[in-house]
Amino acid sequence: MNMLFEQLNPHSCRTYLIGLEGSKEVLLIDPVLEHMKDYIELLKNRSLTLTHVIDTHTHADHISGAAALKDITGSTYLMHKNSPSQCVDSLLTDGFEWKLFDEIQVEVMYTPGHTNDSISLIFSDRIFTGDALFLDDGGAGRDDLPGGDPAAHWESLNKFRKLPEYLTVYPAHDYRNRKPSSLKQQIVTNPHLKERTKEEYINYIEDLKLGPADWMKDVLKANYACARDTNAAWIPVDAPACEVKGTLDKGVNEIEVASISAKELENKINSEYPPLLLDVREEKELHDEYGHIQGIVHIPIWKLPQQISELEKDKDREVVTICRSGARANTAAQILTKAGFIKVSVLNGGMVEWNRN
Numbered sequence: 061m062n063m064l065f066e067q068l069n070p071h072s073c074r075t076y077l078i079g080l081e082g083s084k085e086v087l088l089i090d091p092v093l094e095h096m097k098d099y100i101e102l103l104k105n106r107s108l109t110l111t112h113v114i115d116t117h118t119h120a121d122h123i124s125g126a127a128a129l130k131d132i133t134g135s136t137y138l139m140h141k142n143s144p145s146q147c148v149d150s151l152l153t154d155g156f157e158w159k160l161f162d163e164i165q166v167e168v169m170y171t172p173g174h175t176n177d178s179i180s181l182i183f184s185d186r187i188f189t190g191d192a193l194f195l196d197d198g199g200a201g202r203d204d205l206p207g208g209d210p211a212a213h214w215e216s217l218n219k220f221r222k223l224p225e226y227l228t229v230y231p232a233h234d235y236r237n238r239k240p241s242s243l244k245q246q247i248v249t250n251p252h253l254k255e256r257t258k259e260e261y262i263n264y265i266e267d268l269k270l271g272p273a274d275w276m277k278d279v280l281k282a283n284y285a286c287a288r289d290t291n292a293a294w295i296p297v298d299a300p301a302c303e304v305k306g307t308l309d310k311g312v313n314e315i316e317v318a319s320i321s322a323k324e325l326e327n328k329i330n331s332e333y334p335p336l337l338l339d340v341r342e343e344k345e346l347h348d349e350y351g352h353i354q355g356i357v358h359i360p361i362w363k364l365p366q367q368i369s370e371l372e373k374d375k376d377r378e379v380v381t382i383c384r385s386g387a388r389a390n391t392a393a394q395i396l397t398k399a400g401f402i403k404v405s406v407l408n409g410g411m412v413e414w415n416r417n
Contacts, residue, residue, distance in 0.1 A: 063164060063183075068102070069095055072235045073122050076188060079108070080161050087112040087160060088135075089181065089188055090232045091125035093290050099125065100132060110135040112160075116190025116232055117178040118143060118283050120205050120276040122295060127286035140170060142177040147286035152179060171220075173213020174201030180220075186228040187243070192216050194231045195238040199252040203265055205276060210265040214258045220246075221253060267387035267410075317393040319408040322417035325380055329353075335378035338371070340364060340392045341411075350384060350411035361388045368399055378403045385410040 064079040069092060079086035086108050091099060103110055110133040113126040117140070127147045130137045141151035154170035167182040171192035178201075181188040191201030192213070200217070203210045225244035247253045256264060275294055282292040320328075328335055337353055339346065340361040346352040359367050361383070371379075379401055381389035389406045396404045407414065 067230075068099065072233050074230070074232055074234065075099075075125075076230060077102075078160070078164070080163055083161060085109050085111045085161055087114065088126075088129065089114050090116055090119070090190070091129055093123040093125040093128060093288070096125045096128055099129065103133070109133075112136050112138060114138045114181070115143075115145075116180065116188060117175040117192075118145065118207070118280060119232075120175075120280050121233070123279065123287050123290060123292060124283050128288045131288070140168075140177040140179045142172075144177070144284045145286060146284065154179075169219060171216035173203055173209055173216045175205070176207040176209070176212075178216070182223070182227070185226070186230055186240075187220075187223065188230050188232075189220070190232045193220055193229060193246070193250070193252065195229060195234055195240065195246065196249045197251065198231075198234065198236065198238060199250060201233075206280060210262045211258055213252075213265070214256070214261040217252055217261075221255075263385065264387065267383060267385055268391075315394040315397050317390060317397055318405040319386075320380055320405040321408050322414045325407055325414075326417060328378075328380075329355075333378075335380045336371070336374050337380055337382060338392060338396075339382045340388050341383050345384065350415055352411070353382065353414065356382065361392055364392055364395055368395065371396075371401075375401050376403075378405075380405050380407055382407045382414075383410045385412045 062081045064077070064081050064086065066077045068075045068077055073090070073092045075091045075095065076089040077086055078089065084107060088099065088110060091113060110129060113129050113135050115124050115126050126137050129135055130147065136149045137147060138150045138152055139145055139148045141153055143151065152168045154168065156168040158166055160166050165184060169180045169182055171178045171180045171189070174191040178190050178192050180190060180192055193200050200213065202208065203213050220243060223243055225242060227243050228240050229243060229246055230240050278293040279295060337356045339352055339356040339358050342360055346358065359370070379396060381392040381396070381404065383389040386406055386409055389410060393404045393406045
């Protein structure tokens, strides 16, 4: 029999239905409570029986529909053994294998980092990666929420790199209409899969932090408690908040910005018309081993979209954005460019390179 496979949701959260063509039994991966009625109607209209529901991890941007589906359909709810959910029936472990519907071979791979209970599901021709790996420039789920660990995420990404390259990647989210593609393609296009040492990866993630989204902590608590009410936590409509750079306006990620070397910046600072220096690190970083350049304007990257009006008078002035090694500064330059600043560049290599100069 051929595998029955469908993506059910109209928005950025992905729910996958899997079964066998000609059979009535199906499984759902990462159902969303908001679409609960749609799932039930689909099952009823097609005379399907929901036997299993799997959450690839504890979700932070939507309330899972798994608990409610379990109540209504009698299906078995599965998650990783580290899941804090109070209503999971079966706890999965790394390397666990089973034949779904006696036909479909599935292997569980433990892929923590975004959360401590993240799993990916490996089928013969595809892999469901949850938030451990997104598509292309989406990277992967952020690691700065409760249970997040960039060091563990580095280990998980190395696991992906060792899998068969032909596997098609199906993540739990996609916010930019990216198309599923092979691991081989993702190794080329996904920045999270770039080869790095663990320390380099941690620094990369630290430099991509865009600050807190406190509402997501309320969503996590609702999922820990197996909420059945869509009002259990306030959630922005279709917010791309689980992406590392998902808090940015649409289109910002695609903007290309110029860079400037430490030597060039030093010359400009000492010129008749010095640029505005915008440092987007956290306050404590200004006083760490790398220090800061005298005369900077300081706005942390996560505050920049809200405080950009403070820079309005400098819209026509040359602006150089600065962070530790360049990633946050690149994002800041993209935000400023989209907001109409006409001459923005990034300090190449950030304060790391400045201190070498």
